[in-house]
Amino acid sequence: MANSKFEYVRNFEQPDNLLPNTWIVVRIDGRGFTKFANKYAFEKPNDRRALDLMNAAAKAVMSELPEITIAYGISDEYSFVFHKSCVLFERRSSKLVTTIVSTFTSYYIYLWPTYFPETPLSPPLPSFDGRAVCYPSVQNLRDYMSWRQVDCHINNLYNTTFWALIQQGGMGNLDAEELLKGTYAADKNEILFSKFGINYNNEPEIYKKGSVVFRAYELVEPGTHNAAAEADGLAEPVQQSKNQTEIDKKRRAKARIVIEHLDIIKDEFWDRRPWLLSNKPGKIPKET
Amino acid sequence: MANSKFEYVRNFEQPDNLLPNTWIVVRIDGRGFTKFANKYAFEKPNDRRALDLMNAAAKAVMSELPEITIAYGISDEYSFVFHKSCVLFERRSSKLVTTIVSTFTSYYIYLWPTYFPETPLSPPLPSFDGRAVCYPSVQNLRDYMSWRQVDCHINNLYNTTFWALIQQGGMGNLDAEELLKGTYAADKNEILFSKFGINYNNEPEIYKKGSVVFRAYELVEPGTHNAAAEADGLAEPVQQSKNQTEIDKKRRAKARIVIEHLDIIKDEFWDRRPWLLSNKPGKIPKET
Amino acid sequence: MANSKFEYVRNFEQPDNLLPNTWIVVRIDGRGFTKFANKYAFEKPNDRRALDLMNAAAKAVMSELPEITIAYGISDEYSFVFHKSCVLFERRSSKLVTTIVSTFTSYYIYLWPTYFPETPLSPPLPSFDGRAVCYPSVQNLRDYMSWRQVDCHINNLYNTTFWALIQQGGMGNLDAEELLKGTYAADKNEILFSKFGINYNNEPEIYKKGSVVFRAYELVEPGTHNAAAEADGLAEPVQQSKNQTEIDKKRRAKARIVIEHLDIIKDEFWDRRPWLLSNKPGKIPKET
């Protein structure tokens, strides 16, 4: 029984390779996580265990896919960035997105008992959806990252105030919502401070800034590299010598993947870590 | 800190809605499963536990996504079919594919200990990639399904013979490969029978036919429905009364999802189960 | 000076092959034709010369591209249909659309003096834009054609009434617009008849029905062919013998391309011309 008679169906598969020389961002989101968070009684406004689990899964994804340059997570979403020169899976969109979504899900389920030892999972299980988006310039990519971090800030300030009104102020959900309608950041800061003695600035960085995951090399002096202009000027994946590729690969494997809670909107973050935009591994820091 | 300054980055998201009125097949595949199978010492040529786990995960996916009409699995791959009238997630390709991949992965990891109680998972974890393909006509869809089932047959006959030569015949891998080069099905059947007393026809159906997963209603007499012509003639999602939609939904929820190992190439399978092509739930079989 | 250094830029070209086994409709539209019609003093509500020119250009397109099955034109737009089995230009969207747009434009300019001998063209010149859309089923295709013909009817009834009010009724544009706001077809028919003695049914067919262009073979008895079901059932381009392909090609070349003004919404048009859906040339009518 030869298969040739049916094989024509392969012609219906349509290519989905992403435009070369653009930054690829794969963003994944928890499906129905409001309900899911209730089922497992996630703490409000932030559940530290849930965030740590997200971060651990993201870190595992970055270990398994060294082509990922940087990742950024807030709440139940995570964005993974491939360098514009990346040619993994010939830049096929489905392949990139599903590999990340599946690997992330895999670790999320696997690591769940580590972070929630007392509440084992039961069906329906958590899952994630995702999509890939291309950004042509460094500025576009940085604006994307800034967009997510501003969103983190806006949401966290709102949620912190909202849940303070409910948990400490004894308000009902609808009343709290009504009270916050139309307020500005300054208003919410004021409510937190005057009513509950909370200085928002002192809230944990992980809640205010979200989580940035990347390979850590030695920081450089700002102003010594211009990785952004270099990256923008790039025309195609650099043809390195095999030797150099091997050296880069080893360095990358050696580098620790860190999870930090930093400002990624200002230039400093990017200036001091030129490897993020240049895709050239930096110096491995000396152990201390 | 308003987010309006950065929000323009959303304009880079490109729509990926699949062509209406076409059958959507989402096929997922295990990533690096040859290595994975070795790590967990899967039995050759087929590991019944591994197939049962795949099937259990597929069944869970179909429970969570009632819009899936039928699924078909062999080895480490599974194909999920959405009816041509399906409008789930506005038919966005990424959303459909990632939801299936993630839900499948989720259950695969979660159910692993049920099927492999003695070999717990450890990183690197299993994961799956996937893609969506549109098929315009019933014939195209059925040819796709036939293509997968013929592949199942070809691979299984080859693997059964190959591993018999090694496990029972004491041959090395390369010698077995060499011996089978250029052989036809009849030759392999002959080797199995004359050398090892194996009648391939008596091999378990799950290995020879793969696994079909669908909602089971009462079988109909062949020739009484013409669901294929009806489906092909369909122009757009039928506007049902809200009432009818509710009735259909309840019936679907009541129907048992079954895993069978049948011939899906011949007409009979489809003729007796017109609901697969018509998308109209059949009669719930009486319990026995 | 070898060109290899720059040739990588070809990798940025992205494939745009249309889904196989679907009907391809290329619709083109005049750009800024309201202004253009004023410049050349087109008669209102319909300029027969302008329509004849559109039809002549469409006929020329069909002569140069025998793969086109049928075309339908109203006002300054034309739709060209490729059979679902068509593989011209590997079904590349850009190639199909631009070839039609360019050939149409070419003849439109070239034939202009034939239809407007007294008003030679001057820059800015007329031009057309276009797009390709895929329709999976015969019903979808016929609904597309019906959609355009209903549009023709609605627009023509409105325009006929509007311009009667102005040209014969001496009304201003805004007043005529106001008067027709919210009216139904019956109202417009009534206005035409009672105020101007015009029986809309007696208006020329070309204005009421638009223009259908196709290869004319002998009409068949309705009910003797089921080309629609046959076409829907089709899985892939039929592999004909070279001989049969040659015969078909010759027949097609022999067939006259006709421009008619018929109802293409009802079944009769399609039933009597099964070659339109089957893509098999019919019998060449005897000359009379």
Add this chain to the structure above:
Amino acid sequence: MANSKFEYVRNFEQPDNLLPNTWIVVRIDGRGFTKFANKYAFEKPNDRRALDLMNAAAKAVMSELPEITIAYGISDEYSFVFHKSCVLFERRSSKLVTTIVSTFTSYYIYLWPTYFPETPLSPPLPSFDGRAVCYPSVQNLRDYMSWRQVDCHINNLYNTTFWALIQQGGMGNLDAEELLKGTYAADKNEILFSKFGINYNNEPEIYKKGSVVFRAYELVEPGTHNAAAEADGLAEPVQQSKNQTEIDKKRRAKARIVIEHLDIIKDEFWDRRPWLLSNKPGKIPKET
């Protein structure tokens, strides 16, 4: 007769907006121009009238579409470049490509008698196909332009030698082809000079360099602008004041569109014309 019943067919139209913030190149090509050139007895290796007609049509396209930044033509092909910030037609690919192809065709036919007064066109008429490609960085765009100009050079040197061997050397086509097989540029230069006394460097620039079409402003001193870095750094279409947009529009309208035959591979061309990459109109040169 309302049209709502059929209007669902619009849902089959799929969006084709090109990725924002990338350079759009629309390249058009003559269809079957080898045959066409023979029909009208184009001179070999270059027909000056044919090139002048191509250039006149391209200039007309640029007049009608001020959003085009620069165009480059060789033989029967022309590339039109939209600035990366361009939002014309919401960057819909079909619309951009068909508008250019149609406008070009329109002028090609219309202007034919000006350039070929003694050989009127007759069917089958000339036509063009086209496609759009996105280039993310200035380097990609410039490499695209260089690719075309190198192609021009390679083809012209070959053709000049080939036709010299035939027209002046009395060789047959196949013999000339055979003789040139495997030769380098130096070899061809040598053949031209030693056999026919032709110094290739003295050939007309239009044949050696192709034709560049752009709006002419005052040239700037090289090194005073860095339009490339500025363009690459750009994140999105700059929000200009309405006033500034008006000023730019007027300046653009005032600028003469010139056709030149320059080296566009080296930096100088771009350095002295920063408006090409910045999209900001320069100073209108004083008339002399």
